[in-house]
Amino acid sequence: MKHNILLPTDFSDNSWSAIVYALKLYAHEECTFYLLNSVAISVAMRSKISKSLLKTSQEEAKKELLNLKQLAQESNGNPNHDFKIILSINDLDKAINNAVINHDISLVIMGTKGVTGAKGFFFGSNTVRVISRFANCPVLVIPEDYDFVAPKQIAFPTDYNRFYGSNEIKPLTQMADLYNSKIRILHINENEELSEIQQFNQMMLQSYLNNNKYSLHWMPKYDKKTAEINDFIEELNINILAMVNYKHSFIENIVKEPIIKKIGFKPLVPFLVIPE
Structure with missing residues (x-):
């Protein structure tokens, strides 16, 4: 069975840790990993930014995605792993939803950066948004700085x-x-x-x-x-x-x-x- 795994990234150390976890989790499986980055800009910001600056921003994001793809390939030991990149101008929620539909994604794996406080930390805003609004595909959330352990x-x-x-x-x-x-x-x-x-x-x-x-x-x-x-x-x-995330559930x-x-x-x- 081949797995199609979506890996949203903002090029942070935290998102890279989630990618490493995904590679180790599926180390012995046949997979296509889709590296997704969203370069969405609000309507208010679009009116203040020139088209050339928008294009430059997208080109830089694509370059970072290609560099990340190369790094993932070099860090990976499974010849049955393929890597593809997705650069989206949509908000993260919509970008993930479109990718799941268009590429038959079976699992989304993403990192979450906690916010410190008196009682520990909670999920980052992007993760909360994806979990609460996204209902088409399972999402595996990887805690910050979590080292891979085989899920026995x-x-x-x-x-x-x-x-x-x-x-x-x-x-x-x-x-x-x-x-x-x-x-x-x-x-x-x-x-x-x-x-x-x-x-x-x-x-x-x-x-x-x-x-x-x-x-x-x-x-x-x-x-x-x-x-x-x-x-x-x-x-x-x-x-x-x-x-399972359902109405009135713990999640x-x-x-x-x-x-x-x-x-x-x-x-x-x-x-x-x-x-x-």
Whole structure:
């Protein structure tokens, strides 16, 4: 199976770290990596900038993309990896959406730079925008300065209140298949027993994972769900955190301002956001 992976970049060290992670994650797979840079300029700015300056800006971005492509090729040891560049004049959200559609992208991998504060850091604004608005393709968010670790353990938190379709679980199992990973299903215990609906949803989820290694885990409810998830990540040496992003989900809450600032969610490991 060949993978088409989209790698948005702003040419920062942080985005390069995400590219390196992607190359290592798919080190043994056949892939085409698309390096994407957006040179979108607001309408207000366009009226103040000459056409020649706009052209120069685009030419410089293309040159940087070509240099990045060369660097990625030189850093890569898999002859079955191809690299292509995409220079877009659209906003990042639209640029990613167009690339996913036009190039049959199966996964977007991007870095996030945290903002320091009293309670850690939260996702950068570009990452928040992509996660909250983008619903066509899974997004794997790589924390700043994260060194690659083979994802042998994947956490999948759920309250079992929602029925997952097979299309929502597919990105999770595909990620697990790369390294024969074990999927750790985390249920935060609000009641002593599951309701009939929760039991049914749990049964269906287990049926989807029938060909994968998985285990069920219960944790007592904390005051802050973010602390609970991070404790689970540390205790079980989780390498990737995966969640489905749906209406009223945990992800929808953490990417809303000012909640994201208030809870200070720090992604300790790469975070796979799966669209519903």
